[in-house]
Amino acid sequence: MKETKSGADPLTGQKWKKPPFIASPWLRYGLLVAVVVYLYWTFNTLPFNWDRIAEGLPRAARIFGGAFPPSFERGELMWTGFKESFQIAFLATLLGVILSIPIALMAAKNLAPLPIYLLGRGLIILSRSFHPVIVAILFVAAVGFGPLAGILTLILYSIGFVAKLLAEKVEEIDWGQMEAMRAAGAGFFKTLIYAVFPQILPRQIGLSMYQLDSNLRASAVVGIVGAGGIGSTLMNAFGRYDYDFAFAILILIVGVILVSEGISGWVRKKIW
Amino acid sequence: MVEQTAELTARPWTRYSRKERWIRFAIYFVTLFAVVWAIRDIDIFWPWVWDAPTQIQNLGSRMWPPEFEAWSAILNAMLETVHIATLSTMLTIFIALPVSYIAAQNTTPNRLTLWIGRFILVSSRSVNTIIWALLFVAIFGPGVLAGILAVMFRSVGFIGKLMGEAIEEIDRRPVEAMEATGASRMKVVLFGIVPQVMPAFFAIVILRWDINIRESTVLGLVGAGGIGVLLQGSIDTFAWQTVATILLAIIGLVLLGEALTSMLRKKVL
């Protein structure tokens, strides 16, 4: 250490301590105390129903006992559920991605004039601010139970993600290509087609694939609040204490998600 | 030169060769077919679709203006939501770190532990928080505990996977140097690995806390505590103006969480 510079001192007997991760001792111990106090406070104020929790273990045993072996008997019902989830995810991705393109162009600072930019950003922020499950509940309340609410929810979900990242990509494009097209006398749309789209196309395809995968996952979740698909089937099975059927659905959901993640990753790697 | 046109025969040019064009058409056709199939087959009552904009507008108008009478209950529920997110993130760390250690190829003791680690991560990640919540509500009854456990079970996969990747990317040499000094396994980890993954660790935990706040807002919809319980209750009783207030509160919380995490990130990294 640097203390060795003072050569007059004998080198032996010097003390060395690891410099602490957080320099100020006040902050260091303050944080520790804060964590302890926080834990104490939350455990005292949060409404834990200990009696009910105590029943947990036997209940868990009953549920898992009921769940084994998983029952694939009602394959028909499962197939309809999964098919509907696929349809919801597919249609929502398609519509969401198509809508995302104009919104992304609106929300790109380098292309859009300020009022349009703010509108585009506003649309993106609006579609991102709520968890899809909350959006789904509202759509179910507005347009009724079923896949329509699911599609609407996931369109919004897709816009929030795809449009945001696409807009960032548009803001990063090489401006020289824009200049070259404008110098050739191309109008706005021709400039878009030649100078902007080729530059964002790989990102667009990658995002679409990612979003399809992500919508498929989400469609299983929004179904739980009544927006159609396999999630609704799962919720019904849980509601009727059909644990063996529910467990079978869960296993299939995990399987389908893994396969879809694999496919989407493979396609994205191919195209990139 | 351009005037020499007559001497040179016209050379046609098309962007795509015949084969490429056929492939393109095939892709278009398959997509179109899938769209038509999905639209015809899906169980949608079409008059509702045309009616949807009016219905949505209708719902919107019923929410206006937001009603703030229940603000103290909402505030309490928000606090509960934050607690669920924070507690579960804290507790997750203790599970996720060992799991990431055995799920990283360069630190795992043997093949069996590697696969156990990966199995834990995959099963945690592929089940959504809400589905975990459904399960834990069934076991422990509705309440905060089910919510905390649900968020934890989902976060283990997230933090574990990213930490595992961080561990796999570390510089091998300091670890080798530590091993060469004859240090025990634990000491090697402490001196060779921990300092290298520290920044990644903080970044990941902060990121997950932010995500967990969002996730915690919906847990209540299946009875697992937090603001969602209140939201579901207000929707069930058609108290739309209260619903609007809750939605505003959620936006506020999410924005607050985002601001806080970006501040923390700057401070820590």
Next chain:
Amino acid sequence: MLEISNLVKRYGSDAPVLKGLDLVVEGNTVVSVVGASGAGKSTMLRCINRLVEPTSGSIQLNGRELVNLRGANLRHARRKIGMVFQGFNLIDRLTVMENVLAGRLGYVSLYQAMTRKFPQTDIDRAFHLMDRVGIAHYANKRADELSGGERQRVGVVRALMQEPEILLADEPTASLDPKTSEQIMVLLQSLASELSLPVLINIHNVSQARTYTDRIVGLRNGQMIFDGTPGEFNQEALDAIYGGIEAPDETGGEEQPTEEAQTP
């Protein structure tokens, strides 16, 4: 004939970049514009095809005023002004042919542009020009697979596809190695006489300006301080343009970034 008179450009409320510039370019002369970085060369060139909006003044191309044009009129005027860029500004992910045909975007319909169904006359013209500069065999290659010199040739052909009445070149050789940049300069010089096209070249490299152009214009701080033939361009003029700013690139461009940086 290009006539610039009293051209002023001011960004925001800063001091003007161009302070009342006058310039006349006639016939098929190759004019080089020299000056230190920030002298206003690039701004002047971009004012001509209105990539930069002039603050005041007048620019006339063959008797047509360019400064007040908007919308379709502006686009029609731009078709007649070809431009070659320092960074080539090719559309990397499209083929060479598509890049070349992009020079016709001001002429074809949106549908033709979208489906790449360009008229056969355009395609013939593209092949002839590509033959002329020696890149016809790359027609179906992606633009980013080419080397720097080849990319700049694509850029030149794209500009010529517009059937321009004047060619602007903004530092066309600054991203190329010395040998390739000489080749591009030779190309520009010979194309100017073949097509009887006036060419305006912004250039940093004074020795290339002397060798390959008919007339040299020197800018400093937004004002023209030299206008004459390469023979008249002596040490005194050089000092007036660059004095006290930086050493000019007298010998041949060793300091220029080489094309390795450009090719993927």
